[in-house]
Structure formats: structure tokens, C-alpha cells
Amino acid sequence: MYQYDQYDQAMVDARVEEFRDQARRRLEGKLTEDQFKPLRLMNGLYLQLHAYMLRVAIPYGTLNSRQMTALGDIADKYDRGYGHFTTRQNIQYNWIKLEDAADILADLAKVEMHAIQTSGNCIRNISSDHFAGATFDELVDPRPYAELLRQWSSFHPEFTYLPRKFKICVIASERDRAAMRLHDIGIQIVKNEAGEIGARFFVGGGMGRTPMIAPMIRNFVPLDQLITYAEACLRVYNRYGRRDNKYKARIKILVHELGKEEYTRQVEEEFAHMLDIGVEPPREELARIAEHFADPTFEYGPKTVDRSDPDFALWVDRNTHRHKHDSYVSAVISLKPVGGIPGDATGEQMRLMAQLAKRYSFDEIRIMHTQNVVLPHVQIVNLPALWSELDAAGLGAPNMDTIEDMIACPGLDYCALANARSIPLAQRISEAFDASGKTEKLGELKLKISGCINACGHHHAGHIGILGVDKKGVENYQLSLGGSEAEDVSLAKITGPGFTEDGVIEAVEKVTDVYLARKEGEERFLDTYRRIGMEPFKEALYG
Amino acid sequence: MDNPLGTSPDEVQFRFREDEVADHATVTVDSCCDQTNATAVRIEPGDDARVLLPFLDRLALVEVNFPGFADGRGYSAARILREAGYTGELRAVGDVLIDQLSHMRRCGFDAFAPDKPLDEEDAARAFATWGNVYQRADDTSGGRRKTIAELRHD
CATH class of the missing domain: 3.30.70 (Alpha-Beta Plaits)
Known part of the structure; x- marks a missing residue:
């Protein structure tokens, strides 16, 4: 790294x-x-x-x-x-x-870390695929480009007082595990017909109170113009993004109000000008950075493992991801124990995860946007040892991408902006589904909870989304269905009137029952919803 | 001179130019485009700096106003003017504070007339915040300063 x-x-x-x-x-x-x-x-x-x-x-x-x-x-x-x-x-x-x-x-x-630009109206931490550099399905490792962007965006003299915060994401596979199109700029590293690697730019996505999916504004930017194109996108935003109303100040509003074509035209004009001026770092810099991300020395070993312990087998099935080297997997450490606070880890657990990374994963760790931790390069033969240590430390929950693996913002327990609590609701839902044993039957089901309209809990992108609102001084929860942050990106739709805390847990039960009753073949909740539409769910909730 | 719009030479607290500070009659961007004799202009945050490009030769002073320090449009205005070859004085005026000085300087401002005078020592420290820089900007143009990436591959 x-x-x-x-x-x-x-x-x-x-x-x-x-x-x-x-x-x-x-x-x-x-x-x-x-x-x-x-x-x-x-x-x-x-x-x-x-x-x-x-x-x-x-x-x-x-x-x-x-x-x-x-x-x-x-x-x-x-x-x-x-x-x-x-x-x-x-x-x-x-x-x-x-x-x-x-x-x-x-x-x-x-330890080469900082808190620079993790808030404020500036370019924030660059996000990426949590399986970058390890997954079987990527074109290249997207992180060298993310690092190039990190350096460019750190203390940028022109873009430190933007109209609003600005989030950039870089991925390099067709599968989107990073909610790329829900960023201010989403970059997908792609190969063109001539076989060259370049960057596809999506601009103007975001969640918050006005969720939008970023449209593509450029199919292919050559890699030696990546920073220049990003700079052009930012300059147009810095000059023309709205500053009269902070709720309309994100770039998604500018792209929406100007229209994708006009925004793109302005960016292209600025881009042509900047190519003349020359803002791109020297080409060798990208090569220098890329050397840091060279593969570790993978060793050949067994490709299968003894699965006689059903708990271990379940964890392997749920919490590992296929690696580019067939003797390895990426292992997901769930920070969603049943009844726990999503994304929390103790100091002791962090130190343990660090030791395990050193022992089993070439000293590398990744954080997922779903608030879990990844050991990206685990040799298959080491999985039993890894799992037993995780399990002993309360880090072995076998629930990646299930309803128990929910995203929840800090909510009213911490946040000054929140209208409602998120954490207790997440805890109760995971307990309820664990107790009923339905988690397994539901398969992949992404539940996301936000305690206010700012959508830090990504509820717009949840297969099931929950939004906490304040209804005359009482916490109330709106349910929405059909969102996705993945390559099949979509925004969830509200089912109807909101629920009390108890009521929304019951509502989640009801919509999952509709799915189980109507599911065909291998359909996920999201697929069934897309096929049958909102009506059957509404009927179950309000009928 | 009756000059209600612009700042006067007395109000300039920091200046990184050798030439004499001239006292100019400062006009708005709109007036500047109409008046062929205007030599000083003030850019407000909503103004398009590019409309001045045809007149850069005759301008000796461009003031960029920051009515509030958190409005960053003036940084782009400054770079646009420098990128177009403007070599006259580029003065940041208004709500100009210590912690914006280093970035303003990098974008091409070479004079500063803050509404409220700044502590000289704090300002000196602020101007020297960054020993090196990641990005190309006005201060790296024409080989005046190398970026970190350029230093790495020297």
C-alpha cells in the first residue's frame, strides 16, 4: 500500500x-x-x-x-x-x-494518518472499492488513481471554500461496491476499444435531502488527463454552484439545474483551456504511486478447506469474497454483531484485527462503506484459524449483505442534526431477525437507516430504507423500498405514511414476508420488488 | 479622488510586488467593459472574471472582493486572470483572514487589503505554511516553484 x-x-x-x-x-x-x-x-x-x-x-x-x-x-x-x-x-x-x-x-x-478534509466544504476523503487490489473482477487496482487524486485534492488552493462538501469515488470493475454513482464525482476506470485504460466520469450524484444518480458526462478520459478533467469539473462547480441556499449547494443541483449537456459543455471548455495551461502531475508520478500497490507475493496453497463445522462454513459462505488468486479470499470482519452498534469496534478489537492482518493478510486492512472491515488477502488454508480468533473476540458474525448487516448513522444518540435514533432501531431489527431465523431465508437484503433527511445512513440506496423524522416531537420512521447503491443503482421509494419505532420493525417484517411469499427462483428482495412493484407491499402494510 | 468602490493604497497591508502602488479609480466589472480608460476593476463573487480578458492589457489593478471568507469563487477568478497572462496587481479585499492567505497567494493574489488589519506575525507564519505544494497553481507557473510530484521526478 x-x-x-x-x-x-x-x-x-x-x-x-x-x-x-x-x-x-x-x-x-x-x-x-x-x-x-x-x-x-x-x-x-x-x-x-x-x-x-x-x-x-x-x-x-x-x-x-x-x-x-x-x-x-x-x-x-x-x-x-x-x-x-x-x-x-x-x-x-x-x-x-x-x-x-x-x-x-x-x-x-x-503513523501517516490525518483528519484532513474529513469535513468542511472541500474535497473529502476519496473512497473506493473495499476489495480493490484483491478482487477477481477488477480491471486494475483503482487505488493508485485514488491516491493521485488524494494528493491533488489535499490543500487544493482553489477548492477549499467550495459551495458545499465534495465526495469523489474511484472504482475499477463493473460491479460497484462503493456507491460510485451516488458521489459528487464517480470515476470508473475502464478500457476503451483501443485497449487503453482511462477514466469514465459520472458527475452530480449524491444522497442527502435530494438524492440523485450521477449521469455520465465523459466516457473516457485518458489517464494522463485525469487530474486535469477533475480540476475542470471542480472549477465549473466552484464558480457556478449555488451559494444562496446550503440545501441546494451540492454539485448535483448545479448539474440538474444546468442540465447534464450544459454542465458537460462548460467542463469541456474549461478542460480544453486547462490542457493548455498544464495542471496534470508528471506522468511518472502515477507510475511511482502504482509501484506502492504492487501485489504481495501470493503463494499457491489449498483451494478448499474443511467445512465440517457448520458455523465456520456459514461464515465462509457469507463473509468471504473471491480473490484474483485462487488460493486466497478476501475475508469480511462483520462489525454488526446481533444487537450491536453497526460499525463500532473497541480499541482491543482494533488491535486484534491489526494483528490478524499482519499474520494473515500481508499487513493490509480495508474499511467498507457498509461499516465492516476486510482482510483483503487471506490464504484459504488459514481461514479456520482466522475465523476461530474472530469468533472468540465477538467479530465472527456471519452476516455480510444480510438484513443484519445494516448501515445506520449515529442518529440522535450522538448527532446534532438527527431527528430520530438510528442505533437502537438497528439493534432491535437485528435481534428480531436473528431470533426468528429469517435472516438466512432472506439472503442478500440491504437495510439502511438514517436518523434524518441528510441520509448519512444511505436510506435512499437501501433495498429497504428507513428514515427517522420528527413528527410533532415524536420519533417517526418512514419506510422506503427498492433502492440500490450497486451497479444496478436506483433510489428507493417511500411506501406511505410513517411508523412508530415498534411499528417500523413490524413493517420490515411485513415487507420481508411479502418477498418470501412472492419470490421466484433466485430472486433477491430487490429483484422481487422490481418485478412486482410497490402495490403488494403497500397492501401488506396499509391494506 | 472620490473612490467609494475600491480600496486605497493605505489599506493594503501585504504586497508582494516591486512596482509602485498606484491609486486607481476602481470600477465594477460591467463599467470596465464599457469604459475604455478604466485601469482598475473590482470583481464581486458573482462576476465572471473571463469578461475582463479582452481588457487585461490596460488593467493595472484587479481587486477581488471576498464579502465573506467562506465564499471561494474569488480563488477561481484569480487563477483565471493569471492563467490568461494578467501581470498587474491582484488584490484580495474584504473578509480576508489569516487562514486563507496561503491559498490566496498560491492562486495568484499578490496584494491583500483585509477589512480588519491582521496580526503581522500570524500572517507571516500563514504565508509560509506550505514549504512544498501538491498542485500546480499560479505559483508553479513559469517554473517559479516546483510541485512535490515534479521534485520527486527531478
Whole structure:
């Protein structure tokens, strides 16, 4: 994976010093809170309901065991012994003291990590496929391009005060495991008819209160123009994105209001101009970065494993993903134990995952946007040993992509924006489905819960989505069906009037019963919904 | 000179140019396009800097106004002017604060007239924040400064 050189390290160190100085000026009263707020946000520091929250960047979700160990140590030293992995492949600490923030950033810098641009109206952490560099179905490893974009977007002098936050995702396979088209810019690395590798640009997607699927604006950008094209997309947005209303300030609104054709025309014009000016890094830089992502030395070994333990066999079936080398798999560590808080891990668990990565996965770890952890390169022969250690530490839940593997935002338990709680609802749903034994029958079913309209829990993209709203001071939950963040991307539709907390759990039961009764062949919940439409589900809910 | 629109030379706190600060009558972007003798213009956030491109030869001062520091349109305006070859003074005016100075400088601003004077020491530190830089911008044009990627492959 990528390692900092002296330049990268100096940039991160400079940022820590800059932030220390900003905090000092804030304390001395030289900065007002209004002036300080965007600065602390650009260093990942939010003020939540009960305390400060620090969001640490995990670029394209990749980290090594030393970094994961440091994250665990920070949880113990500065938080309450745990951290929360997020849908941006980052980690958040929810109980941070402002006076500790600069020290935490310094601890992070020691292991080549930071909290730069994890919030604020700037280009955020670049996300990617959590199986990048390991999966059987990718064209190339997308991470070198993500790293090139990371460097370009870090402290970008022109794009630090954008109309609104800006999220970029890079994938390199037809399967979309990163919600690519629900990003401000989604980049798919593709091969053209001439056999050359390039970038396909989708611009103007997003969730939030106005969910939109990004349209494709360029089929193929040559790799030595990737940064230039991104810069053109951003400049048009920086100049013309709306600034009069923060709810209409994301690029999706600009693309929608201008129309895809007009936005594209403006980008192409800017792009042609920038090609003349020359903003692309030298070509050798991409080659230098790519060397960091060379495959580890895979060894041939057994391709099958003793499956006589049914619990182990179930975990293998559910939680492993096919690797490009047939003696290996990618193993998913579920952070969704039954009744647990989705995405939470204790400091101790983080250190254990770090050790296991070192022992079994060439020192590599990935964070999934579904709030789980991946050991990308596990030799098949090592799966039983890995599983028994995970299981003993409460990390062996065999539920990837099932209804128990739900995304939930922090909700009203932490977040100042939330209207309703998400976490207790997630806990109760996983308990209910585990108890009834229906999880297995339902197969792949993506349930996503947001505690407010900002949609951090991706409810628009859930096969089943739940949105918490405030109804005259009482928490109320709207149910929606038919969303997908994958290559078959779609936005979920609301079923009808909302439910109480108990009512929405019952409603989820009902819609899954409709699916089980109407399912044909190998259909997933989503497939059945798409075939039979909303009516049968409505009938069961409100009829 | 009655000059209600622009800043005066006295208000310029930081300047990275050798030439004399001239006192110009500053006009709006619209007026600048109509008045063939205007030598100083003020760009507001909603203005399109590109409409000035035909007149760059006669301009000695372009002020870019930041009514609020969080509105980043002025950064693009500055780069557009520099990319088009504008060599006159490019002055950031308005809600210009310590923590925006280094990025403004990178985008081509070479004079700063903040609404409220800034602490000199804090400003000096801010201008020197980045020993090296990742991106190409105005400060890397014409070989004045190498980006990190260029230094790596020197």
C-alpha cells in the first residue's frame, strides 16, 4: 500500500502545526467561533450533541496494522475505548475533548494518518472499492488513481471554500461496491476499444435531502488527463454552484439545474483551456504511486478447506469474497454483531484485527462503506484459524449483505442534526431477525437507516430504507423500498405514511414476508420488488 | 479622488510586488467593459472574471472582493486572470483572514487589503505554511516553484 515519503510527511506535519496555531488563536480570541468553525471542520472536528467528534481519514479505506493499532490506541487514550467506522470508509471518535485534538492529530501523523478534509466544504476523503487490489473482477487496482487524486485534492488552493462538501469515488470493475454513482464525482476506470485504460466520469450524484444518480458526462478520459478533467469539473462547480441556499449547494443541483449537456459543455471548455495551461502531475508520478500497490507475493496453497463445522462454513459462505488468486479470499470482519452498534469496534478489537492482518493478510486492512472491515488477502488454508480468533473476540458474525448487516448513522444518540435514533432501531431489527431465523431465508437484503433527511445512513440506496423524522416531537420512521447503491443503482421509494419505532420493525417484517411469499427462483428482495412493484407491499402494510 | 468602490493604497497591508502602488479609480466589472480608460476593476463573487480578458492589457489593478471568507469563487477568478497572462496587481479585499492567505497567494493574489488589519506575525507564519505544494497553481507557473510530484521526478 502507499507509504509517505518525506514530502507527504512534511505536508501532514505542516497541517498539524497549522491546526495547533489555529486552536491557539481561537483560545486567544483572535478567531471568532464563526471563523474557527470551517477550519476545525477541515481538520475533522465536529461539535456534536454531547462532545466533540473527530473524524479520521482512511484514504480509499486502506490501512495497515500499525495504523489500525494506532486507531485502537486513540480509542483507549482519548475516547471511551471504542471508535465508529463510517460509510465514508473513515473512523469517528465520538467523545473527544477539544484540547486533545492537536495531540491526536500528532499521534495520527506518526503513523501517516490525518483528519484532513474529513469535513468542511472541500474535497473529502476519496473512497473506493473495499476489495480493490484483491478482487477477481477488477480491471486494475483503482487505488493508485485514488491516491493521485488524494494528493491533488489535499490543500487544493482553489477548492477549499467550495459551495458545499465534495465526495469523489474511484472504482475499477463493473460491479460497484462503493456507491460510485451516488458521489459528487464517480470515476470508473475502464478500457476503451483501443485497449487503453482511462477514466469514465459520472458527475452530480449524491444522497442527502435530494438524492440523485450521477449521469455520465465523459466516457473516457485518458489517464494522463485525469487530474486535469477533475480540476475542470471542480472549477465549473466552484464558480457556478449555488451559494444562496446550503440545501441546494451540492454539485448535483448545479448539474440538474444546468442540465447534464450544459454542465458537460462548460467542463469541456474549461478542460480544453486547462490542457493548455498544464495542471496534470508528471506522468511518472502515477507510475511511482502504482509501484506502492504492487501485489504481495501470493503463494499457491489449498483451494478448499474443511467445512465440517457448520458455523465456520456459514461464515465462509457469507463473509468471504473471491480473490484474483485462487488460493486466497478476501475475508469480511462483520462489525454488526446481533444487537450491536453497526460499525463500532473497541480499541482491543482494533488491535486484534491489526494483528490478524499482519499474520494473515500481508499487513493490509480495508474499511467498507457498509461499516465492516476486510482482510483483503487471506490464504484459504488459514481461514479456520482466522475465523476461530474472530469468533472468540465477538467479530465472527456471519452476516455480510444480510438484513443484519445494516448501515445506520449515529442518529440522535450522538448527532446534532438527527431527528430520530438510528442505533437502537438497528439493534432491535437485528435481534428480531436473528431470533426468528429469517435472516438466512432472506439472503442478500440491504437495510439502511438514517436518523434524518441528510441520509448519512444511505436510506435512499437501501433495498429497504428507513428514515427517522420528527413528527410533532415524536420519533417517526418512514419506510422506503427498492433502492440500490450497486451497479444496478436506483433510489428507493417511500411506501406511505410513517411508523412508530415498534411499528417500523413490524413493517420490515411485513415487507420481508411479502418477498418470501412472492419470490421466484433466485430472486433477491430487490429483484422481487422490481418485478412486482410497490402495490403488494403497500397492501401488506396499509391494506 | 472620490473612490467609494475600491480600496486605497493605505489599506493594503501585504504586497508582494516591486512596482509602485498606484491609486486607481476602481470600477465594477460591467463599467470596465464599457469604459475604455478604466485601469482598475473590482470583481464581486458573482462576476465572471473571463469578461475582463479582452481588457487585461490596460488593467493595472484587479481587486477581488471576498464579502465573506467562506465564499471561494474569488480563488477561481484569480487563477483565471493569471492563467490568461494578467501581470498587474491582484488584490484580495474584504473578509480576508489569516487562514486563507496561503491559498490566496498560491492562486495568484499578490496584494491583500483585509477589512480588519491582521496580526503581522500570524500572517507571516500563514504565508509560509506550505514549504512544498501538491498542485500546480499560479505559483508553479513559469517554473517559479516546483510541485512535490515534479521534485520527486527531478
